[in-house]
Amino acid sequence: MSRITPPPEWAPHKAVWIGFPSHPDLWLEDLDPAREEVVAFARAVHADGKGERVLLVAADEEAARAAKALAGDAAQVVVEPFGDIWLRDTAAIVTGDGHARDFRFNGWGGKYDLPGDDDIGLRLAERRHIRTETCDWILEGGAIDGDGTGLVVTTEQCLLNPNRNPGLSRTEIEARLAEDLGYSEVIWLGDGLMHDHTDGHVDNLARFVAPGKLAIPEPDDNDPNWLVYQNAARDAGRHDVEIVRIPSPGRVLRDEEIIPASYMNFYIGNAAVVVPQYGAANDAAAVEAIQALFPDRHVVGLHADAILTGGGSFHCISQQIPA
Template sequence: MTIPLPEWALHEALWIGFPSDRSLWAEDLAPAQQEVVEFARAIHADGKGEAVWLVAADEAAATVARKLAPFSRVIHEPFGDVWLRDTGAIVTGSGRNRRAQGFVFNGWGGKYDLPGDDSIGERLSAEAGLAYAKADWILEGGAIDGDGSGSFITTEQCLLNPNRNPGLSYADIEQRLARDLGADRIVWLGQGLANDHTDGHVDNLARYVAAGRVAIPTAGRDDPNRAVYQDAAKRLAKAGLDVVTLPSPGLVERDGEMVPASYMNFVIGNATVVVPIYGAPLDEAAVDVVQAIFPDRRAIGLRADHLLIGGGSFHCISQQVPR
């Protein structure tokens, strides 16, 4: 069993979902596409970063992607929506030992059943020449985060949710993570962010930034997720992990509804770390903290307003292929 490398290990490429379906994105389609292009450009970093593989669901979107992002490789493969962190395979190992591990996908507990999302991981793996295996249980990539040593963090809200794998216990989940991803330690956090349709994905809450070191948000009194962050900090400290804190954007609303905005949905590239920002007062401070955490990379804050309306941000739409 090969363990997934940590996200800060060098990448050959980054798969990035390109918004394609106007029936899903409506008037946000073109602005969301532009946000994705700016994200892809920052990751590519004029050739100093990794290759960018933009994945478009139809030829119309592929044509737009080729025009807006000539520095990228555009892959036309049908899918439901752009959230490749969850629908794509997790690539483990490196060099000749690389392989793609897939899982059953059920639309985040049956919320969004879209054609192609249950097979896009296998198709992208085949296109990249990666051997593929599919596990017999439900897991989304955004539900776990690892440091490359076999240690993972996750949330009870997601992995123990009866809408994913009813009847599975803590021990059952841990056994499956050990079998399929080489996990030898699982640190369980509690709830994820409020109004997150993923049922608490950890990549909006806590992220490994080095071996044994986890970044989480810290919040003011009026932050809707204050109690969630405090509980996560206590659990991580109890587990003996080093905790570093980022600001929280606080309450962020779109069209009068609270959305799960988080600076934790950053992407660690070869040359840059791209942080989603939202026009919140602490945007700049969050990017500064990320820069301090990753002094060997350039931290870049980019607006992700239209992607957020779709349900996620930069980490959610991407999946790395280790070098």
């Protein structure tokens, strides 16, 4: 592993930033349910002190009071203005040298331009006295997933999208991933999930669970993403990696529309792995399959329906600080 390569998510964490829903005009009737789901996630990661320190990030004092009332001793509340809670994409990426890389952010290709999202990563890192280097190209944390050896997986739909870095070729992006994050080999998958407003973030599609071991969903009956999953397994299979298949939630509808529900948006903490649940038939099977991959941690499934109304799940709202 290069000194600048981010440690894999299963490596020890010093702490984790978790975004706390703060803006009623964005969340509407889902604000309170989303707050409850976020705090349940924070408690599971904290694991009664056996996990890592949880830093709940609230955008204002009202949200901070709500966060403290719900979380109690399970989290420290930090107040920093932001647009929304998706800190996987907006917080800085802390690397193996103990420093951080903060990338430009353009609201997922110009879809959601919210005040504070463009510099929340730098401000959070400064609060932790983490030396931070600013990288002059657009990259969201949910668009990549590494195994700690220099291997990283991503999707063409996101990283090659002209709404991110239109002047950069595939070769140039690979060079920047190597220079800024120490990644020596890139596994390029094709498209991400249907109706994913991030343009195919890989943390909904494929996740490393050990060095050289990549988890990809197994299509369920009537699965709207069946071809996406099969193509991902085919593309990853061209590399020297072991592929394990995880049950998919299948077709999940909200207001009669297919939503990008995925068990792959799990978070790997020091003591627990937290898997989003959707009231789907494979909820329990997914937790069981992921538990088999992490025998040294407690794998827990928690509902993420309200969080998903904002477009993501547990992995999307968190960014770990490696030990």
